[in-house]
Amino acid sequence: MQLITKDYCMEMTRYNAWQNVQIQAAMQTLGEEGAAADRGGFFGSILGTANHLLWADRIWMHRLADWPDPKGTPKSSTTLCPTVAVWGSERFHTDGLLREWAGRLNNLDLAGELEWTSTDGTRTSRMPRGRVLTHMFNHQTHHRGQIHAMLTAAGCAAPVSDLILMPR
Structure with missing residues (x-):
């Protein structure tokens, strides 16, 4: 049974x-230094x-x-974009590509296993594609939760984040 569709x-x-x-709108209220x-x-x-x-x-x-390949490591990833504006542009482009990719998926794309090498080249991993996709989406939610907490602590009106409240 395939759970990821x-x-x-x-x-x-x-x-x-x-x-x-x-998130971009909230970061803009903080300015570059605040973000x-x-x-x-x-x-x-x-x-x-x-x-x-x-x-x-x-x-x-x-x-x-x-x-x-975006190159780099998790540690170096924090400097990918130097400003909120650059991040917003790159994020918008990547999100569009992600949505296009999802729209083209079929069951074969979601079946089987994925094998990859860590960014530091020290280990190879292999797991079901569905689990990898679940991880990718969960990873997004996890770190956005951290961003939400930091925005709130900075006095910003943090984004509405409940999936069930997403506009249709």
Whole structure:
């Protein structure tokens, strides 16, 4: 039985894009300094965490769909985009590509296993594609939750993040 479907992937890429638009708007209210300020998050700042998410989406899509390799490591990912404006442009483009990818999926794309090598080249992993996709979407939600907490602590009106409240 295949639990991950094309419809699930389409819904999650739409949710991701909706969240990222809201995050960019919130980051803009902080300004560049505020977005880049170390707020004690796992990746330091709001912008650093947003950069990590963008990089992670690209590395997973490199593995899943032969997108260009974004290079780097999780640690170096925090400096992917130097400003909120650059991040917003890159994020918008990547979210569009993610939604196009999801729209083209078929059952064969979601079946079988994926094998990849870690970004530092030290280990090879293999697991079912459905589990990898679940991880990718869960990873997005996890780090957006960190961004949400940092935005709230910075006094921003944090984005609405409940999936059930996403506009149709």
